[in-house]
Amino acid sequence: MKICTSMFFFLFLIGGCEPNSSQNDSGIGSDEGELGSVCDETSELSCVDELILDLSLQDDSFSDGSVSNTSADDGFVTLVDATAGGYNNAANNPWVYIQFTEEGARKLEIDDEEALTSMDWDMALRRYIIRLNGGNSGPSCVGAVTFFEQNFEDIDSIPEGLTFVQDTYYTQDCTIINDSSGLPNSPQVVLSSWWEYPGCVATTGYPHLIQLADGSVIKMVVDSYYGEGQDECNDSGQMGGDSAMITMRWKMLD
Numbered sequence: 480m481k482i483c484t485s486m487f488f489f490l491f492l493i494g495g496c497e498p499n500s501s502q503n504d505s506g507i508g509s510d511e512g513e514l515g516s517v518c519d520e521t522s523e524l525s526c527v528d529e530l531i532l533d534l535s536l537q538d539d540s541f542s543d544g545s546v547s548n549t550s551a552d553d554g555f556v557t558l559v560d561a562t563a564g565g566y567n568n569a570a571n572n573p574w575v576y577i578q579f580t581e582e583g584a585r586k587l588e589i590d591d592e593e594a595l596t597s598m599d600w601d602m603a604l605r606r607y608i609i610r611l612n613g614g615n616s617g618p619s620c621v622g623a624v625t626f627f628e629q630n631f632e633d634i635d636s637i638p639e640g641l642t643f644v645q646d647t648y649y650t651q652d653c654t655i656i657n658d659s660s661g662l663p664n665s666p667q668v669v670l671s672s673w674w675e676y677p678g679c680v681a682t683t684g685y686p687h688l689i690q691l692a693d694g695s696v697i698k699m700v701v702d703s704y705y706g707e708g709q710d711e712c713n714d715s716g717q718m719g720g721d722s723a724m725i726t727m728r729w730k731m732l733d
Contacts, residue, residue, distance in 0.1 A: 515694045516693050516694050517620045517622075517693070517694055518619060518620035518692050519692070520598075521618035522619075523618070524595055524615070524617070526649040528653075529649065529653040529654075529655065530615065530616075531592070533655045534591075534608075534610075534664065534666070535569070535571070535664070536573075536574075536591035536592055536595075537571075537572065537590060537592075538590055538591065540572075540573045541573060541588050541589070542572065542573045542575045542576075543560075544560035544561055544563070544604075545558075545559075545560045545586070546558070546559050546560070546577055546585070546586035548583030548584055550583075551728065552730070554729055554731070555584065555730070556726060557577075557583065557584040557726070557728075558726050559575055559577065559604050559724075559725045560724060561575055561604040561605050562606075562722065562723040563605045569606050572605070574591055574594070574603040574610075575603065576589050576599075576602070577601060577602050578599060578600055578601050579601050579602070579689075579691060579697055579729070579731070581731065584602075587599055594612075597612075597617075598612065598619040598692055600612050601619075601621050601689070601691055601692075602689075603616070604725060605723075606722075607662075607674055607680050607704065608668065609668065609673065610668055610670075611645065611668070611669060611689065613645035614646035614648075614669075615645075615646050615647055615648055615649050615666075616645075616646040616668065617646075619692045620645065620692050622643030622644050622645040622689070623669045623670055623689045624642070624643055624644065625672045625673075625687050626688070627672075627685055629686060630684075630686065631684075631698060631700040631728060634686055634688070636732065637688065637696050637732055643689075644669050646669050648667045658671045660676040673685060674701070674704065677712075677716035678716040678718070679705075679717060679718040680722065681713045681716070682701055682703060682704060682709060682713060684700060685700070686698055686699065687700070688732075696732045697729050697730060697731050698730055699727055699728065699729035700727065700728050700729075701725060701726070701727045702728055703726045704723065704724070704725055705718075705720060705722055705724065706719070706721025706722075706724040707719055707720045708720050
């Protein structure tokens with residue numbers, strides 16, 4: 480089993496903005512092996528001014544993007560409209576903020592700058608970038624781990640001693656660390672490995688475990704970015720249609 484943690488630890492060690500103690504990377508469970516709360520209050524963010532500029536965060540504006548859920552295999556298939564007015568207009572539109580619940584993923588009516596002081600949201604989406612509420616992305620402590628050699632269906636429990644990593648994409652002098660896509664202002668978020676860019680946004684199928692602030696863990700995989708033509712993109716690099724209509728499968732683990 481290959482788990483994606485070392486790359487993010489490396490980025491942190493070479494100069495990621497240091498979160499305060501309540502935002503540190505966290506393991507799972509208590510001494511008895513039960514899941515327990517990771518954090519219960521917000522932490523002050525580093526590099527806030529840079530974050531607002533680099534990610535084009537909006538004030539006093541809510542995303543129009545819809546969020547819908549379908550029950551599937553004791554979990555959910557969630558469709559998020561992360562189009563944000565299209566690629567050329569995305570910088571002028573807010574992110575979609577969601578909270579994972581036992582009834583499905585719930586969209587929150589919260590603006591980008593308000594989200595910088597809120598623990599209510601778990602994940603934010605706009606176009607191909609998926610941020611988690613922790614580290615440089617938010618004041619909570621949501622973190623994740625990616626599995627490179629497992630399928631979504633194969634994961635039915637939380638590996639013992641697993642460490643969840645939060646978004647850390649700023650150096651100590653608040654210079655953004657971009658991912659390998661070559662696209663501008665595309666930070667190296669923990670969930671970056673859900674996609675690759677052979678000329679279109681291709682899904683990798685890598686599953687992720689995401690730990691929420693209350694200690695609960697979900698498994699998640701992004702199945703499609705395009706409303707149509709995802710298979711063609713994955714197979715030949717041909718761009719699909721209805722981009723940023725993100726479909727993900729997820730399930731809460733015991």
